[in-house]
Every structure is written in C-alpha cells, then in structure tokens.
Amino acid sequence: MSPSAYAGVDVGGGGVRVRIEAGEESAYGEDAAPVPRERGRVDLHRLADRIAASVEEMGVDRLDTMAIGVTGLPGLVREPGTLWDALRPRFGLGALVVAGDMVTTHVGALGFAPGVVVAAGTGVITLGTDLDGVWNQADGWGHLLGDHGSGTWVGQQGLHAALRAHDGRAGGSPALLERMTARFGPPLDLVAFVYESASPAHCLASFAPSVAEAARAGDPVSRRIWTEAGRQLAQTAVAAASGLEPVFSWGGRLFDAEDLLMEPFQSAVSALLPGARFAAPRGTSADGALALARAAAADGPLPPRHPYLYVFAETPAAITPTGGPGAQPPPRTR
Amino acid sequence: MSPSAYAGVDVGGGGVRVRIEAGEESAYGEDAAPVPRERGRVDLHRLADRIAASVEEMGVDRLDTMAIGVTGLPGLVREPGTLWDALRPRFGLGALVVAGDMVTTHVGALGFAPGVVVAAGTGVITLGTDLDGVWNQADGWGHLLGDHGSGTWVGQQGLHAALRAHDGRAGGSPALLERMTARFGPPLDLVAFVYESASPAHCLASFAPSVAEAARAGDPVSRRIWTEAGRQLAQTAVAAASGLEPVFSWGGRLFDAEDLLMEPFQSAVSALLPGARFAAPRGTSADGALALARAAAADGPLPPRHPYLYVFAETPAAITPTGGPGAQPPPRTR
Known part of the structure; x- marks a missing residue:
C-alpha cells in the first residue's frame, strides 16, 4: 500500500x-x-x-x-x-x-496560531485571523486599486522616478533612469512593453529588483521607495489586527529584500501599535x-x-x- | 463651387x-x-x-x-x-x-505662439514648444507609468482613499467610501468592474467627478488629492519650459474643476519658476x-x-x- x-x-x-x-x-x-x-x-x-x-x-x-x-x-x-x-x-x-x-x-x-500576516509579492494582501471568528482582510485590491507597498508598487514607483528624471520633473532618479534604460531601452519601448502586456502588474514588478539594487548602491530616491513600501505594509498590517493579539508575521517574495524593508515595516507597525510583537515566518x-x-x-x-x-x-x-x-x-x- | x-x-x-x-x-x-x-x-x-x-x-x-x-x-x-x-x-x-x-x-x-501647455483629461501630457526648434514633452506616459495629476490619477487616488477607509487603513476617506459604494457597489464589484474593463484608466477616471464633489463638500482627503494633482501638473509643466519664455496655459476636461485645481497649479508653478506667466486658453x-x-x-x-x-x-x-x-x-x- x-x-x-x-x-x-x-x-x-x-x-x-x-x-x-x-x-x-x-x-x-x-x-x-x-x-x-x-x-x-x-x-x-x-x-x-x-x-x-x-x-x-x-x-x-x-x-x-x-x-x-x-x-x-x-x-x-x-x-x-x-x-x-x-x-x-x-x-x-x-x-x-x-x-x-x-x-x-x-x-x-x-502555523495555525492567531495573528496578522502580510503576504507581499507581486501584490499585497494582509490577513488577521484566528481561523475562527476573526477574519480581517486589508488591501489585496490589485495594482490599480491598492497593493500598496507590493512588488508591483515598488517597481512602479521606481519607473515613475526614472521617467521623472527623463522628463526633468521633480522627484526623479538618474540612477533608476539608467537602470530602466539598460533594462527596457528608451521610454517608448517601455511603454509598449507595459501597455501591450497581458500582465502589466508583472511587468511593473519586474523592476522592483532594480530598485533594490539602486537602493543598496545608495540612491536616495530608491531608498525612500523601500522605506515608504515598509510604511504602507505596516498601515495595512495594523488595519488587520483588530480583535487579535498584536502578533505580526510576513511572507512572500518581497521580503527577500528584508534588508531594505524590515526595519521600516517593523518600526512603522510599532509606532502605530505600541506593544506589537513580530514572529519570523516558520514557512x-x-x-x-x-x-x-x-x-x-x-x-x-x-x-x-x-x-x-x-x-x-x-x-x-x-x-x-x-x-x-x-x-x-x-x-x-x- | x-x-x-x-x-x-x-x-x-x-x-x-x-x-x-x-x-x-x-x-x-x-x-x-x-x-x-x-x-x-x-x-x-x-x-x-x-x-x-x-x-x-x-x-x-x-x-x-x-x-x-x-x-x-x-x-x-x-x-x-x-x-x-x-x-x-x-x-x-x-x-x-x-x-x-x-x-x-x-x-x-x-494659437501658434510659443509656451507650455498642459493637456489634462483622462491622461496628462505637457508640451513646451515654439513649433520650431524647441519640443519639450513631459509626462504622457499613461496611467501605469505616469499621468500624474490627470483625471485617471485623481479618480484612482480617490478610490485608494475609499478602500483605505473600507480596510481601516491610514489615509482613508469615509466620504469617498460612501460615494464609491453608491457608485460601484461593494468593493468586489468595483474590482470586477475595473480589472475586467477593456479600458481600466477610463474606469478610474470616471470617479474623478465624485472626488471633486467630495472636495467641494469639504472632505479634507479629497481636497488634498486635488491640491496634489495641481502640484503634479505644475512639476510637469515646469519640466517642459526649458528654452522657452515662461508662458503657461492649459486645456482638457480636467480643468473643468478649475475651482479645485487652478490655484494649486499656478502657485506651484510660480514657486518652482518665479516670473511664470499664465494665459487662459483661447480654445x-x-x-x-x-x-x-x-x-x-x-x-x-x-x-x-x-x-x-x-x-x-x-x-x-x-x-x-x-x-x-x-x-x-x-x-x-x-
């Protein structure tokens, strides 16, 4: 058998x-x-x-x-x-x-313990639950309506900053413009790539690793994007905590950039909810x-x-x- | 004849x-x-x-x-x-x-005079030109890559604020949540409407008039969205002004909300470029x-x-x- x-x-x-x-x-x-x-x-x-x-x-x-x-x-x-x-x-x-x-x-x-878990990859959705009576969802609205702080959001903010530099608008990042051009070619090629794609969110998210590289290389605009992503995820996490012990964990590929994301995430959660505890994910x-x-x-x-x-x-x-x-x-x- | x-x-x-x-x-x-x-x-x-x-x-x-x-x-x-x-x-x-x-x-x-014109409707694109040697474009990258301050942007920011209120996240607007629900039904109906549409930008932009109504009714989040839209359009306008006399005009349906948009737009342009002049559009x-x-x-x-x-x-x-x-x-x- x-x-x-x-x-x-x-x-x-x-x-x-x-x-x-x-x-x-x-x-x-x-x-x-x-x-x-x-x-x-x-x-x-x-x-x-x-x-x-x-x-x-x-x-x-x-x-x-x-x-x-x-x-x-x-x-x-x-x-x-x-x-x-x-x-x-x-x-x-x-x-x-x-x-x-x-x-x-x-x-x-x-495991099967109660608490809040932020799931952040291409998108982001947060669930606070005891798998019984409490089921709090926050965000998870997709790249057009939410997903604040997700991989798509980070990549999109990075492309915005690159195109701002291209246009000479405030808030631009020459470092990201250079990476964008190396990756996608001139802006009109990027436009075609994103808008003609069957999965634009995936295209945008594909730039998130470049924003991580630029942040690690010291680009201040890129660092701010990751800090803001952590803050957005924290707002989403705290919104899902009502009725639960304030235990927070996380999962998903975005947290591969733990060096850039974890400190802003945890400090923003703690600022919003003193007494919050953090549990590294088991799996x-x-x-x-x-x-x-x-x-x-x-x-x-x-x-x-x-x-x-x-x-x-x-x-x-x-x-x-x-x-x-x-x-x-x-x-x-x- | x-x-x-x-x-x-x-x-x-x-x-x-x-x-x-x-x-x-x-x-x-x-x-x-x-x-x-x-x-x-x-x-x-x-x-x-x-x-x-x-x-x-x-x-x-x-x-x-x-x-x-x-x-x-x-x-x-x-x-x-x-x-x-x-x-x-x-x-x-x-x-x-x-x-x-x-x-x-x-x-x-x-007319055919040189200067900068912001074209803002569903999207936004700005052209600074003398119709001869100078052709400066700024933004115009569409709703996923730019269009900052456009009708799509305003509508999208409004829906974000509505869903933040729904989730209990920071930055939410109960007034916009109420308008969103009246307009689209519960959030999952909105999700279906936007993501299954052949023109998501158009769906998002369709909420901009509601954000204008809420702003006029005194909702502070909605007012901030319009103020920020004006500031975004100003950054785009100023980026297109290099090599030209600083004469600025505008066009497009978004400026129907002149009462909400014009003061923030003009004051942000003037702050970035003292000496800027504004010319009401002829047509x-x-x-x-x-x-x-x-x-x-x-x-x-x-x-x-x-x-x-x-x-x-x-x-x-x-x-x-x-x-x-x-x-x-x-x-x-x-």
Whole structure:
C-alpha cells in the first residue's frame, strides 16, 4: 500500500510553487511563468492544467489531498469548484482546499496560531485571523486599486522616478533612469512593453529588483521607495489586527529584500501599535498549503469560510473520520 | 463651387470631438464613447471609422483638409498613415495632419505662439514648444507609468482613499467610501468592474467627478488629492519650459474643476519658476486641430516633427503653393 500523499500549491504573481509529501519523501517544484489570466482575472481552467503539469513533472500521479493558495482571491477568482472538477479525476483526490494566498501564507508563517500576516509579492494582501471568528482582510485590491507597498508598487514607483528624471520633473532618479534604460531601452519601448502586456502588474514588478539594487548602491530616491513600501505594509498590517493579539508575521517574495524593508515595516507597525510583537515566518505559502492539505486528511479541513477558504471533498464522511497521516485513504469513486 | 471645408478632430480619453468649418458655417459634434483600443494601444482602423461616422453624422461628405489630435501619441500610436489611407478616399482629403493631442491642445490654447501647455483629461501630457526648434514633452506616459495629476490619477487616488477607509487603513476617506459604494457597489464589484474593463484608466477616471464633489463638500482627503494633482501638473509643466519664455496655459476636461485645481497649479508653478506667466486658453484641442487643418490648406502645414506631428498630402506641390483660405482647392486624384 502506498503512503498517503499530499500536495500544497502556492499560486502567486510570481508563478506556481508546489510542495509534495508522501510518507517520508518530499519534493518541491517551481514554475515561474506568470499565472494565466483573462482580463485580469485568474483563468482557472488554464491554471488547473498548469498545476497538474507541475505535479506530474515531479513524478506524482495520485494524491490524497491537495490545497491551493491562489492570488487574487477574493474578487478575481469566481468559481473555485473549477479546480476541483479539473484536478480530482486527474489525481484521484479525496479532498481539495482552495484558499486565498493570504490564508496559505498565514498558515505557513504562524502555523495555525492567531495573528496578522502580510503576504507581499507581486501584490499585497494582509490577513488577521484566528481561523475562527476573526477574519480581517486589508488591501489585496490589485495594482490599480491598492497593493500598496507590493512588488508591483515598488517597481512602479521606481519607473515613475526614472521617467521623472527623463522628463526633468521633480522627484526623479538618474540612477533608476539608467537602470530602466539598460533594462527596457528608451521610454517608448517601455511603454509598449507595459501597455501591450497581458500582465502589466508583472511587468511593473519586474523592476522592483532594480530598485533594490539602486537602493543598496545608495540612491536616495530608491531608498525612500523601500522605506515608504515598509510604511504602507505596516498601515495595512495594523488595519488587520483588530480583535487579535498584536502578533505580526510576513511572507512572500518581497521580503527577500528584508534588508531594505524590515526595519521600516517593523518600526512603522510599532509606532502605530505600541506593544506589537513580530514572529519570523516558520514557512512559506507553499508550506502553509501543504499543512492545510495534511490537516484536511488528518482532522478534516478547517471549516470553509467564504471568500477565503473553500473545501471540496468526495463526501463529508469520506474525510472527517479517517484520522491521522498515514491512515487508510478514504474510499474513492472515479 | 462649394467653399473650402476643414475639420479639426480631438481624440481624447473622453471620446471624439469634431469641429467643422465650411465657408461661414461651422459645426461641432461629440461622441463620448471611449476611444477604441487594442491592448492599451489606440486602434487606428476602428478610430478612422469612428471619426468618419462622426463627420458624416454632421452631414459632411467632402473635406479639403482635416487635422486630428490623438491621445497617446507618441508611443501608443504607431502608424498614423493608417488614418490617411482610411480617411482620404472617404472625404476626398487633400491633406491630413495627425498630431499628438498635446500639439492640438497647444495650438488651441496659445494659437501658434510659443509656451507650455498642459493637456489634462483622462491622461496628462505637457508640451513646451515654439513649433520650431524647441519640443519639450513631459509626462504622457499613461496611467501605469505616469499621468500624474490627470483625471485617471485623481479618480484612482480617490478610490485608494475609499478602500483605505473600507480596510481601516491610514489615509482613508469615509466620504469617498460612501460615494464609491453608491457608485460601484461593494468593493468586489468595483474590482470586477475595473480589472475586467477593456479600458481600466477610463474606469478610474470616471470617479474623478465624485472626488471633486467630495472636495467641494469639504472632505479634507479629497481636497488634498486635488491640491496634489495641481502640484503634479505644475512639476510637469515646469519640466517642459526649458528654452522657452515662461508662458503657461492649459486645456482638457480636467480643468473643468478649475475651482479645485487652478490655484494649486499656478502657485506651484510660480514657486518652482518665479516670473511664470499664465494665459487662459483661447480654445480647445478641437479648435487647435481646426486651426492646424486651416493652416495646412492656407500656408502649407507646419513641418512634420516625429513623433508629434505627421503630415499627409496628395503631393507636396499640391499643398504648399495654393495659398489662403478660400483659394482653389488643390487638384486631387482619386
């Protein structure tokens, strides 16, 4: 009898990451291509194919449970059942958890403990929750309506400063103009690249690493952008803390620039909320998804919570009573 | 013999406006539907049809010259010759001038005099020119890369402040949240509306009038947005002034909110450039386009200037020597 197998999937602006666990073995896969979108909305049919391909490339064709954290939920994802319909027959799933990536990032960072977790990558969304009665969301409105302090925001501020220097407007950064030109060519090439892209946010975010380099090389405009990003993330974090112990953690690729971001973030949180405590994240969003998949098999999943967390299963009875990891997988119908 | 007929066309984020002059008669038409775009770029084939339909609706089927000012030029418009190929046979045009809308707004505001003109509607672009050797452009980079202080920018800042209030983040405006909800429904409806739109900039700009109303009703966040818009436009204007007498004018629908915008704009320009002078605009972008069409017939058009001004004519000789308004129209081949 093969051991129980679980998959945790993180679907973010930066691509798809998969963590698989089967008995003692585990594997990690990453596909950095942008998430398929149709008019800004995640295309769940194509996403299901992408996820399935990633899992199959890792040599896995059967899974007991899977959990997927998806960027842009709530709002951009409308029918999470599409993922269940597409992935269940392909892997013989007994259950699927579909959650906003802020939920998987939260579980990855704090285990199942209450607190506030800032998920910042291409976008930013913050969830303050005890996974029970308190569910506070802040930001997560996408690059046109929010995502303040995200990778897209940082890259966009950097491109603004570069073009201000190009125009001779106040607030320009010659250092960023030089990096922009090296990267994209003259401004009109950048214009074509961004506006003709199927994913403009991704284009803007792709400049964030250049803003980090310029900041590290001492460019004052770039440093200010990162400081302001930290302050924006702090405002978002504090907004999500009501009704909870003030414990803050974080996740997502933006925090790879920890040297530039962490001090302004933490000091702005503390200024707004004296007594705030910070907990370094235990794991990533993919780790959180894997933990949710494990929990779904072991204890029954967390109760569904629209629009943050959806649970699909063969039958409720097939999940709840079958007990801990390694237990007999629930009976399946194909 | 019918009198010479000229058309000036303004193609902006807010639609298509046409001014026609034939002898003593003149007419004005307006079509407020968004300009057809394909992946952010103005679709010239469909635009030509729109312009032709607008002109024909005004009962005109023959024109000597036409001039069109197009938003998003340079950068978003690539082959202005498309308009010539489509419109020449339809109206028997002898010449067509295709210019950036900052050129037609400039000519509309200052006649053919040198100076700086801020063209602010859905987007913003500023041109400082003497229509000879000096051509300074500032901003005009579109809603993702610039357009600071534009209608899109104002609307977007207003929606940001509304969603900040919704989240409980710092910087929120309950007054704008109330207006946003009345207008778009709950935040997730707004998200769908903006991200699934073919023209997100237009969606964002559509909230600018609400930000104006809230400012006039005393909302401090909304007032700050307009003050900052004026300051942004001033920075852009001053950047375009080098090598010119410091004469500033303006055009575009955003200045309909003159009560909110003009004082911050002018005082910020004066702070950056003591000695700046302000000239109220003589006319609109459509008036400027009409003046360019008239000039093309009368004196030969302004020399073309890539990427601001393109001139198409039957033959160069057919335009230049045929002299003043009312003169024999140049010979045509069909």
